[in-house]
Amino acid sequence: MKLESDGILIELKPFNERDAIARIFSRDCGILIGLLRGAVVAKKNRPMVGQVGNVVWGARLDSQLGVFHWESERNLAAGLISNQTGLMLMNAAFGLLATLLPEREVYDALYLKTLGLLQSLQQNLFSEYLNWEVSLLHDLGYALDLSRCSGCGGTQNLGYLSPRTARAVCDKCAMPYLDKVYKLPLNLNITKRFLESVCVQQGVPMPIMRDILKIN
């Protein structure tokens, strides 16, 4: 079996003294996991997290650990070297993708959003990151709807968000439940609560890089 696509290298873990296990978020095949031979010792063209490029993944049997051929085209993390916040947000995003997306399921819209996020992180934008998490939550089954009240259908004074339905609630309808609803505007503390629900559902811990994300 052989797969080929554009992709983003989102995780590298040393496997032995020479090789690494890589996780690549590909446009056409979703998350791919496999061996990157020589990744630890490469002097030239060393694979690095944050690279975007062309990936070929092959495995003799479907159940086997695949082997990658990775052709990096750009390193989107390179522009973030002196940008602590940008790096922090990139690592949080990669941690979430690595933890929560299943293998070999296509998420092409999220792939493009992730590319866009990496390009915008040079400017340190928490709002871009927040939008990216909203897209991620959408693809994981929590489509936030902030357009109208889930109680009365109104579009005015939408001051709250229901953790249960992920939909907005107007000030009046929220009145009896003020201790149970989240206060809008949306922020990374609120999306974190939804991400925690996804983690509980999937039985995985919150990725550490997201957990420690400091929100200015």
Ligand SMILES: [Zn+2]
């Ligand atoms: Zn209402």
